[in-house]
């Protein structure tokens with residue numbers, strides 16, 4: 001009896017699988033987008049896009065049958081004029097819910113949505129995490145990023161792409177690196193191959209941008225791709241992967257290659273790669289053949305490695321290596337091995353994660369962008385990029401430390417609305433702040449805090465704490481922070497407030513904090529709190545929208 005039931009169940013299951021796999025739709029592409037409704041309560045099913053008979057892309061998504069949570073879209077430009085076949089392992093009625101159009105659902109509201117951050121980059125639709133392939137090339141800053149175009153949750157990792165001429169205003173260009181037989185597209189970096197060491201350059205374009213990225217399947221491998229059209233199209237290298245180190249590293253976790261050129265004319269390429277428990281170093285002459293050199297433990301994901309002058313002195317340079325959580329070490333690097341000269345430090349906490357610095361900046365600035373782990377309730381997109389910041393090294397009473405401050409270009413968004421040239425009481429500062437209660441309006445507040453004694457101070461929104469500082473315990477938001485000043489009682493502070501989140505830089509960027517803001521109320525009131533303290537050089541600006 002039991003056997004018969006199992007047999008019937010197996011038959012039924014097999015039958016429904018066959019049926020499910022039969023869901024199909026075929027049409028000629030003559031409009032730019034395929035609009036797809038998403039419902040998070042539904043199960044994920046697999047959708048396979050096949051253009052002109054060639055298997056192209058398989059993704060997981062949960063299509064709405066009733067009222068959708070939001071609509072996403074698949075850009076069909078690449079298939080224009082071709083026959084597109086959709087195979088689907090869910091109910092065939094789901095396929096009827098999608099439709100082709102030359103606009104996306106919600107197009108007229110794009111960037112004007114209620115909780116769309118106004119001066120932090122967000123993608124139009126879907127989930128984003130790490131910034132990838134940050135590179136400056138021929139007048140444009142390129143920002144690629146981890147993108148799930150089909151949901152506001154993580155998955156289907158694909159590289160999205162946006163460009164900017166000033167690091168502040170970004171234009172989203174669409175996805176460029178899609179899952180393939182090696183797996184999904186995890187994080188990686190980009191460099192300009194000025195000497196065409198890779199041979200990917202051509203007569204028409206001898207300086208390709210070369211990308212190193214991770215593919216994620218059963219284990220992770222490193223692959224490369226290149227672009228000859230200003231980063232618009234990425235061509236995957238035919239002999240990928242270029243590194244498959246899971247056995248040597250004793251781990252399936254080998255990812256997020258960050259590549260740069262070390263030395264002068266006869267230098268070589270260096271790759272910092274996260275492996276198992278820290279940052280490994282590989283080197284190469286052509287970006288295709290890589291040799292393992294060394295490893296420094298103590299980091300997790302998204303390594304970076306770069307050189308900076310200390311206090312701006314070009315004769316005194318130090319190397320910095322870091323990982324996704326913003327933990328860094330200062331030391332020396334000889335092109336093959338990083339030798340730490342400091343312990344592990346951390347200069348930021350909060351929504352910040354998985355930062356990367358730009359390659360090939362025209363003025364040599366070390367500019368970083370991080371993933372802002374923040375949600376925007378009810379919106380068809382998730383996360384944001386933190387403000388681009390410039391990294392510098394400074395001598396402090398505790399030794400050399402890394403500072404991170406918003407790049408100067410961010411200041412072009414500011415419109416000064418209030419300044420005070422004399423010291424103000426907390427009450428008077430709060431009166432000034434009470435004029436800025438529009439929850440849609442970006443704000444920037446700059447001041448120097450002077451505490452008369454080691455007493456608690458806080459910054460609040462609608463009565464709820466955004467952050468606090470307790471110098472007696474050396475605690476900033478509950479985490480130990482020792483300010484640069486000996487007394488710790490006087491420190492500059494800069495606060496950037498967007499619709500859904502806040503970034504705070506204290507001590508000239510030696511420490512920063514970022515967090516989401518509670519959204520949804522019609523007004524928001526910001527207030528400082530503190531007893532024996534005065535606030536100096538207060539300036540309040542509104543921040544213009546980047547969209």
Ligand code: FRU
Nearest residue numbers: 130146186187255301302354
């Ligand atoms: C960091 C990370 C990377 C990985 C990517 C996958 O946030 O886990 O290590 O490449 O995200 O999306």
